[in-house]
Amino acid sequence: MPLNDQLPALNREFIAHFGEMGSRWGINRTVGQIYALLFLSPKPLCADEIAESLEFSRSNVSMGLKELQAWRLVRLRHVPGDRREYFGAPDDVWEIFRVLAEERRRREVEPTLTMLRSALQETPATDDERHAQERMRQMHEFISRLMIWFDDVQKLAPETAVQLMSMGSMVTRVLEAKDRLTGRNTKKQSSPS
Amino acid sequence: MPLNDQLPALNREFIAHFGEMGSRWGINRTVGQIYALLFLSPKPLCADEIAESLEFSRSNVSMGLKELQAWRLVRLRHVPGDRREYFGAPDDVWEIFRVLAEERRRREVEPTLTMLRSALQETPATDDERHAQERMRQMHEFISRLMIWFDDVQKLAPETAVQLMSMGSMVTRVLEAKDRLTGRNTKKQSSPS
């Protein structure tokens, strides 16, 4: 039983779930749990409090917090008259999502695009190489477009949460509007300017 | 040196990169490499060919293919007059993306939403619990909206690739159109229908 009894059952379940999810995807279990704890906490917590709540070693918490800081998912806060460092998760869920997306992009997408661009520079010798290069071109184009489009979405929601809340069916809504404007189908469109 | 010299340098680099990326995120190195190999290959490959190209053990390839099939990322093909099974990646990059997104949703998002919904049923006792539940409510709402919106995007692009290719700056384009229609800012909108 890894989680402190002082934590409400509600919190314990949430934290456990994020531990699981964390390991499903790149982040390790304890890092996920630390983040979940901070996300739920009404106040920033210091490392000792985290270690006690989750029953991790102090040094494990230290490493976990370092990783979360590298992901820019936790904020460092100082309480006046207390030398310890306190940590908190951003309040705004949209902000959290944005940061996560940015970090993943920086760590995974950009290196991939770089690799693809460099492969596209090469001159293929054989037919198989020509085919492989064409596949890479398709992937490169796809990812580039996805990124452009993602930038657009981010630009659309610069003032965080509230906007996203109205974003639900925004795409369909504006497309309906656009259809009314331009005539018909959402398929192909002429020049935007 | 894990990759067969018969593979062009171009392919070897791509495959190695996807091995790396695979391990960065949930999937293991060999599975990523098998996928990359299939993605580049002009023809479906059988397990032996994969094992030879990548210099993995035959059984490792078998397990990797099983996992890729569980993710619905490879297609099984039979060549007439050949008892062996051949595997290929879908040609269409948008299709690949769609399948990946669906699988991740099924494996990660849905369980999270379920957990959150069940937590939201509980009646909080303490103030901290009340706060934690409010945070979960925010997260639940955020993820739900994101999923609704994602559904919308998928509905928009039902005939795959070509559509996505025109999707690049679609959001900004249609918003420009909408702005012209409705008057001004993209901030808040009244009833759609």
Add this chain to the structure above:
DNA sequence: ATGAGATTTCAGGAACTACTGAAATATCAG
């Protein structure tokens, strides 16, 4: 400067995951 408290680093062991070869199972032509 000193030392008390806070934080980080790090070596080593525990726990986990990946990979292999061998054996078992499945498939199919004759």
Add this chain to the structure above:
DNA sequence: CTGATATTTCAGTAGTTCCTGAAATCTCAT
């Protein structure tokens, strides 16, 4: 049914990652 070929399973090992306690480092009040 039999044997040839293809595929999967599995036990064990190799390799990796995680976690801890102890020691080192940092920070600041006195």
